[in-house]
Amino acid sequence: MGGDDAPEMVVAGLDLAAERHPGGRFLLVGDEARLTPLLAKYKRARAASTVRHAAESVTGDMKPTVALRMRDSSMRLAIDAVANGEASGVVSAGNTGALLALAKIVVKTLPGIDRPAMAATVPSARGDVVMLDLGANVVCDTRNLVEFAVMGEMFARTVLGIPEPRIGLLNVGSEELKGDERLRRAADVLRSSHIGERFHGFVEGHDIAAGTTDVIVTDGFTGNVALKTGEGALKLMGGLLRQVFTSSLSAKIAYLFARTGLDRLREWLDPRRYNGAVMVGLNGVVVKSHGGTDALGFAHAVDVAMNMVEHGFTAGIADGLRKLAEQEKLAALAEPDADALALTGEPPLAEAK
Amino acid sequence: MGGDDAPEMVVAGLDLAAERHPGGRFLLVGDEARLTPLLAKYKRARAASTVRHAAESVTGDMKPTVALRMRDSSMRLAIDAVANGEASGVVSAGNTGALLALAKIVVKTLPGIDRPAMAATVPSARGDVVMLDLGANVVCDTRNLVEFAVMGEMFARTVLGIPEPRIGLLNVGSEELKGDERLRRAADVLRSSHIGERFHGFVEGHDIAAGTTDVIVTDGFTGNVALKTGEGALKLMGGLLRQVFTSSLSAKIAYLFARTGLDRLREWLDPRRYNGAVMVGLNGVVVKSHGGTDALGFAHAVDVAMNMVEHGFTAGIADGLRKLAEQEKLAALAEPDADALALTGEPPLAEAK
Numbered sequence: 001m002g003g004d005d006a007p008e009m010v011v012a013g014l015d016l017a018a019e020r021h022p023g024g025r026f027l028l029v030g031d032e033a034r035l036t037p038l039l040a041k042y043k044r045a046r047a048a049s050t051v052r053h054a055a056e057s058v059t060g061d062m063k064p065t066v067a068l069r070m071r072d073s074s075m076r077l078a079i080d081a082v083a084n085g086e087a088s089g090v091v092s093a094g095n096t097g098a099l100l101a102l103a104k105i106v107v108k109t110l111p112g113i114d115r116p117a118m119a120a121t122v123p124s125a126r127g128d129v130v131m132l133d134l135g136a137n138v139v140c141d142t143r144n145l146v147e148f149a150v151m152g153e154m155f156a157r158t159v160l161g162i163p164e165p166r167i168g169l170l171n172v173g174s175e176e177l178k179g180d181e182r183l184r185r186a187a188d189v190l191r192s193s194h195i196g197e198r199f200h201g202f203v204e205g206h207d208i209a210a211g212t213t214d215v216i217v218t219d220g221f222t223g224n225v226a227l228k229t230g231e232g233a234l235k236l237m238g239g240l241l242r243q244v245f246t247s248s249l250s251a252k253i254a255y256l257f258a259r260t261g262l263d264r265l266r267e268w269l270d271p272r273r274y275n276g277a278v279m280v281g282l283n284g285v286v287v288k289s290h291g292g293t294d295a296l297g298f299a300h301a302v303d304v305a306m307n308m309v310e311h312g313f314t315a316g317i318a319d320g321l322r323k324l325a326e327q328e329k330l331a332a333l334a335e336p337d338a339d340a341l342a343l344t345g346e347p348p349l350a351e352a353k
Numbered sequence: 354m355g356g357d358d359a360p361e362m363v364v365a366g367l368d369l370a371a372e373r374h375p376g377g378r379f380l381l382v383g384d385e386a387r388l389t390p391l392l393a394k395y396k397r398a399r400a401a402s403t404v405r406h407a408a409e410s411v412t413g414d415m416k417p418t419v420a421l422r423m424r425d426s427s428m429r430l431a432i433d434a435v436a437n438g439e440a441s442g443v444v445s446a447g448n449t450g451a452l453l454a455l456a457k458i459v460v461k462t463l464p465g466i467d468r469p470a471m472a473a474t475v476p477s478a479r480g481d482v483v484m485l486d487l488g489a490n491v492v493c494d495t496r497n498l499v500e501f502a503v504m505g506e507m508f509a510r511t512v513l514g515i516p517e518p519r520i521g522l523l524n525v526g527s528e529e530l531k532g533d534e535r536l537r538r539a540a541d542v543l544r545s546s547h548i549g550e551r552f553h554g555f556v557e558g559h560d561i562a563a564g565t566t567d568v569i570v571t572d573g574f575t576g577n578v579a580l581k582t583g584e585g586a587l588k589l590m591g592g593l594l595r596q597v598f599t600s601s602l603s604a605k606i607a608y609l610f611a612r613t614g615l616d617r618l619r620e621w622l623d624p625r626r627y628n629g630a631v632m633v634g635l636n637g638v639v640v641k642s643h644g645g646t647d648a649l650g651f652a653h654a655v656d657v658a659m660n661m662v663e664h665g666f667t668a669g670i671a672d673g674l675r676k677l678a679e680q681e682k683l684a685a686l687a688e689p690d691a692d693a694l695a696l697t698g699e700p701p702l703a704e705a706k
Contacts, residue, residue: 125589135525138533172488172577180491180574205581209589218578221533224525225575226582228558233586236478236562237622241594244614251614257607261597269590 001030001057001074002094003291003298010093011038011045013289013298018048020299021306027087029054029078052077058098060291067098068105075099079106082284089285089305091276093298096288100136100279107284110314112321115140116281117148117220118288119155121274122230126211130155130165134277135224145169145186145217146193150320151280152215153195158311159278159304160214167195168203168213170222186217194323234269276301278308280317285309354383354410354427355447356644356651363446364391364398366642366651371401373652374659380440382407382431405430411451413644420451421458428452432459435637441662442638444629444654449641453489453632460637463667465674468493469634470501470573471641472508474627475583479564483508483518487630488577498522498539498570499546503673504633505568506548511664512631512657513567520548521556521566523575539570547676587622629654631661633670638662 003009007030014026026049028035039046054074058067070076075094081087083106092099100116109116119132130152137144149167156165167190171183183202190199200213208216208230218226241262245255255262267273271290275297279286285308289301308314356362360383367379379402381388392399407427411420423429428447434440436459445452453469462469472485483505490497502520509518520543524536536555543552553566561569561583571579594615598608608615620626624643628650632639638661642654661667 123589125592138525170578172491172574205578205583206585206588208582209585221525222575222578225523225558225571226578229561229579229582230558230586232559232562233583234590235559236476237587237590239478240618240621244611244618247614251611254607254610257610258597258604261600261604265593265597268593 001054002060002092003289003293005294006093007031007034008038009293009295009298011035011042012295013293013302014049015042015045016295016299017302017306018044020303024048024306026050027052027078027081029081030057030074031055052081058095060095062095062098064095064097064101067095068101076102076106079103079286082286083107088309089287091287091289091298091301091305093289093291093293093301096135099286099288103279103282103284103286107282107286109281110283110318110321112325113147113281115144115147116279117144117151118223118277119148119152119280120227120277121160122208122227123234123269123274124209124211128160128274129208129211129214129216130160131208131216131218131223131227132280133218133220133223134227135220136279137220139221140182140219142182142185142189145182145219146189146324147281147321149186149190149195149199149215149217150193150324151317152217153198154313154316154320155278155280156214158313158316159307162214164198165214166198166200166212167215167217168200168207170208170216170218170226171202171204173202173204193327194320231271238266238269272297272300274300276304278304278313282314284314354407355413355445356642356646358647359446360384360387361391362646362648363651364388364395365648366646366655367402368395368398369648369652370655370659371397373656377401377659378403380405380431380434382434383410383427384408405434411448413448415448415451417448417450417454420448421454429455429459432456432639435639436460442640442658444640444642444651444658446642446644446646446651446654449488452639452641456632456635456637456639460635460639462634463636463671463674465678466500466634468497468500469632470497470504471576471630472501472505472633473580473630474513475561475580476587476622476627477562477564481513481627482561482564482567482569483513484561484569484571484576484580485633486571486573486576487580488573489632490573492574493535493572495535495538495542498535498572499542499677500634500674502539502543502548502552502568502570503546503677504670505570506551507666507669507673508631508633509567511666511669512660515567517551518567519551519553519565520568520570521553521560523561523569523571523579524555524557526555526557546680547673584624591619591622625650625653627653629657631657631666635667637667 028049029052032053054077056073058073058075078090079102082090115137117133118136121128132148132152156162245251275290275293277288287301287305289298381402382405385406388404407430409426411426411428431443432455435443468490470486471489474481485501485505509515598604628643628646630641640658642651
């Protein structure tokens with residue numbers, strides 16, 4: 001029921017996803033009265049799914065604390081299905097803060113994980129790059145950053161299929177002395193962990209699009225700003241190119257000649273192709289679709305969830321964390337910072353503690 | 354003497370700048386034995402400048418603490434000339450940390466300013482936008498952010514010529530509850546300050562390129578990452594476009610048809626056009642050119658400095674700060690955070706205290 005054009009966008013997206021994943025079965029949770037007529041329209045979605053009625057739904061502007069108290073929201077019932085093993089994963093285009101809060105409480109974090117993070121892929125000159133945290137934790141300590149690196153590495157291995165992913169820690173300079181103590185300590189821990197040589201060290205903002213590393217690790221504030229800044233810059237460029245190719249007859253002719261390449265470029269950079277942020281560090285697959293996306297974008301978020309389930313992402317992360325714990329690296333770190341905020345800057349979760 | 358291709362790049366840039374600013378007089382500080390033959394080659398630079406010999410120079414990898422102890426470096430003598438009123442401003446393509454440290458100690462900060470910041474313009478869909486801090490302060494408190502807003506407003510007024518600049522505070526969401534306490538308090542102070550309605554509130558990463566506000570205020574860590582992420586995304590797009598237009602004969606023909614528009618776009622986004630970060634909050638004009646730029650880029654950094662001098666930027670900021678102090682807004686804020694780092698993640702300055 002979440003997202004700007006829900007529930008139709010979701011059902012239409014599911015229709016596309018059902019075609020791409022012939023063996024997939026979907027549990028569609030929401031207002032049955034609204035879903036039934038939509039399923040009559042989207043045949044493949046209907047054939048692949050079961051509807052579970054939910055009397056209420058979490059709204060976009062609802063505080064996570066309020067959403068946590070709702071026992072019968074569509075979001076809650078969908079997450080419950082993951083927690084009780086009925087579903088392998090959940091995809092939602094709804095309220096991010098509520099989804100993260102519910103997932104943490106119902107699906108729970110993996111043993112040893114202090115805080116889950118949001119991860120997604122972004123385009124780079126050398127192929128897709130995983131970036132995390134994208135906003136689940138506004139403030140992060142050394143331990144969080146180290147855990148993000150372990151989870152990001154597993155994301156790159158399982159979802160992007162990179163056997164030896166290289167990991168970079170986002171900083172204001174690549175020199176070892178740059179940045180704050182928290183970053184320097186995280187770098188030290190990673191260098192001596194099982195990640196070892198795959199830890200590239202510090203990277204800077206321009207390294208994201210350059211694809212210097214396969215994984216970019218940062219706190220949720222910086223990651224959120226970087227993700228949106230990069231998207232904004234690409235969007236600006238896209239808009240300017242549109243202007244160029246419609247500004248004159250000669251430019252319109254040019255577009256016809258360069259169409260194949262330009263269309264491929266647009267397709268490759270299409271934000272819908274990067275839709276689907278994964279909440280990593282949970283004991284199950286939880287994917288957040290952008291609320292403003294369309295059916296194609298939502299189908300991509302479903303692809304991401306299917307990928308993670310099929311490649312044993314959750315078990316892989318648990319394994320990486322076990323290795324880290326064995327090396328007793330985490331034990332050497334300070335306790336998590338009690339002042340650090342959880343969730344995307346949502347004070348409500350702090351209240352809920 | 355600073356920059357990858359110095360001193361020739363600097364002299365060649367000065368040659369261009371001398372043509373653009375016929376009344377300008379330049380004090381060229383550096384190794385006379387290297388500058389003299391260059392000035393024989395660049396006639397306009399020679400006609401407009403006086404050479405001051407400096408026996409030594411600050412290197413790119415030198416710690417600010419070491420640079421601070423050098424009394425006769427070209428950087429020090431150039432900054433001395435600003436402090437003693439001989440020059441109206443200084444432009445350097447050298448070591449950023451050293452330049453900021455020297456400028457703070459020699460030129461000094463304006464009365465009431467806790468920390469100077471680095472500001473520069475970036476491209477947006479609605480024209481150039483001022484962003485600060487770009488890395489002078491890795492950690493910032495509420496007071497710093499408020500001061501940055503006042504200085505950014507003056508930058509937009511005097512350098513970009515925007516009579517009523519709109520100011521945004523970079524955050525992970527535009528809702529009032531997002532972000533940390535530090536950001537929420539800065540927003541409260543700005544809303545009730547003389548900036549008042551020109552304070553737009555929180556903006557997100559995508560608002561930078563969208564040009565939602567004329568000024569983007571953020572801490573030095575986030576600003577540095579955002580600046581470089583945006584630059585990286587534009588560079589990626591530029592590289593991909595080059596590939597598109599060289600990939601086939603048909604695409605090469607297309608380039609010829611669209612050349613005017615594409616060249617204009619490239620020119621507009623040319624990083625050299627945005628070269629010249631201003632160290633705002635100092636009692637004089639201090640501009641940092643990118644070390645890797647060429648003559649055209651360096652000339653632009655000189656343009657920025659000339660602009661600031663001609664438009665009374667320093668006096669304008671002092672006036673804005675006085676207004677803020679009169680409203681006793683700053684007094685209501687907590688004392689500066691003693692743990693906050695000065696300079697671009699350079700611990701040496703902390704040692705120097």
